[in-house]
Amino acid sequence: MAAAEKLAHLPGDAPIQFFDLKAQQAxxxxxxxxxxxxxxxxxxxxxxxxxxxxxxxxxxxxxxxxxxxxxxxxxxxxxxxxxxxxxxxxxxxxxxxxxxxxxxxxxxxxxxxxxxxxxxxxxxxxxxxxxxxxxxxxxxxxxxxxxxxxxxxxxxxxxxxxxxxxxxxxxxxxxxxxxxxxxxxxxxxxxxxxxxxxxxxxxxxxxxxxxxxxxxxxxxxxxxxxxxxxxxxxxxxxxxxxxxxxxxxxxxxxxxxxxxxxKLGIFEEERQRRIQAASIYNERLTGKVDGQVVGANEESAYGLYTVRVPDRDGVRASLQEKGVPTAIYYDTPIHQMPAFEQFAPPGGLPECERASREVLSLPMHPYLSEDQIHRVCDALLATLQR
Structure with missing residues (x-):
């Protein structure tokens, strides 16, 4: 069974988990x-x-x-x-x-x-x-x-x-x-x-x-x-x-x-599931939401699937109300943390600072179903269109 078929046959009506270690453990x-x-x-x-x-x-x-x-x-x-x-x-x-x-x-x-x-x-x-x-x-x-x-x-x-x-x-x-x-x-x-x-x-x-x-x-x-x-x-x-x-x-x-x-024994299967999940996200969100650009000659491991959104905190709160968990990696760049601010370069780090205001990570793990991914995309796009 291809990775896409495996993904499609996972249950879709269960609550969406940002990470799902229990399914893997089972x-x-x-x-x-x-x-x-x-x-x-x-x-x-x-x-x-x-x-x-x-x-x-x-x-x-x-x-x-x-x-x-x-x-x-x-x-x-x-x-x-x-x-x-x-x-x-x-x-x-x-x-x-x-x-x-x-x-x-x-x-x-x-x-x-x-x-x-x-x-x-x-x-x-x-x-x-x-x-x-x-x-x-x-x-x-x-x-x-x-x-x-x-x-x-x-x-x-x-x-x-x-x-x-x-x-x-x-x-x-x-x-x-x-x-x-x-x-x-x-x-x-x-x-x-x-x-x-x-x-x-x-x-x-x-x-x-x-x-x-x-x-x-x-x-x-x-x-x-x-x-x-x-x-x-x-x-x-x-x-x-x-x-x-x-x-x-x-x-x-x-x-x-x-x-x-x-886990290495099932890693390639899980890796393919992550790739398939990302491909659905990409199909639904490309052109509507800016995401991390993956080059033609490379593959992400998709430890996280991250996009940029305006009013990030408002979008996150709306998604939470719709049953879609999200996370922020990271909301403070290194040079703005108290422990490291002494290393802040002159003029700061503009792109790091912008990313910290805009990034939002969506659910990503090998045990997402196709239906669940579409539910995430539907909720995100509906929120952005308000």
Missing amino acids: SIRGALETRWTTILDHGRYIGGPEVDECEQKLCEFTGAADAVVVGSGTQALVMPLIALGYGHGDAVFIPGFTYNATANAVLLAGATPVLVDIDPATFNMDAADLERKIQMVKGNRNLRARAIMPVDLYGLPADYAALESVADAHGLRIVADAAQAFGGRQGNQWIGTLAEISATSFYPTKTLGGYGDGGAIMVRDKEVGDLLRSIRWHGTGDNRKESIRVGINGRCDSIQCAVVSE
């Missing part, structure tokens, strides 16, 4: 219970065989040379910066429109975030503004331009060709924040191989989520993977009794690895 619960019994029997709750299995399956799916599972998506961002040796005086360029974890990761590593505006069509880092910010840092004697941390927002890969061109011109490394984007790709390359180092999150509502916190770092170089494994376990070597470098507790529990491995 499809794999028996297998999960078997896995949990196995973990209880072997008793290796941290560092069990499930960890190796999960890392191998991540490599098989993405084509990465290595994958290192960790305790959270934030750890997956911090650890590569530690591995690359970044710290005081090192500038890491991040988009100003993202979750606060991106900025926190840079600061936790001891480096300085430099905020870059976004492309209004994709919501991802704007390569032209990145170039301007690099030139600004080069004029600052207290900072060294070292790395770029693009975010694959809502599931859409950043413009890696453009970003790599800038990075190569200035000798910068790229560490990708792919927390929302496992399952996206450009051409024949999956997220996980589009940058030399890519971090993703296993937070439950992500495209590949566990049942708690977790994450993974996917790399092109196996030696980097080995270094990250040491950092993951307090910088220890093979005997784990003494630190040979500075590290952290970045371990992921065996139970979360078991959940992620089981």
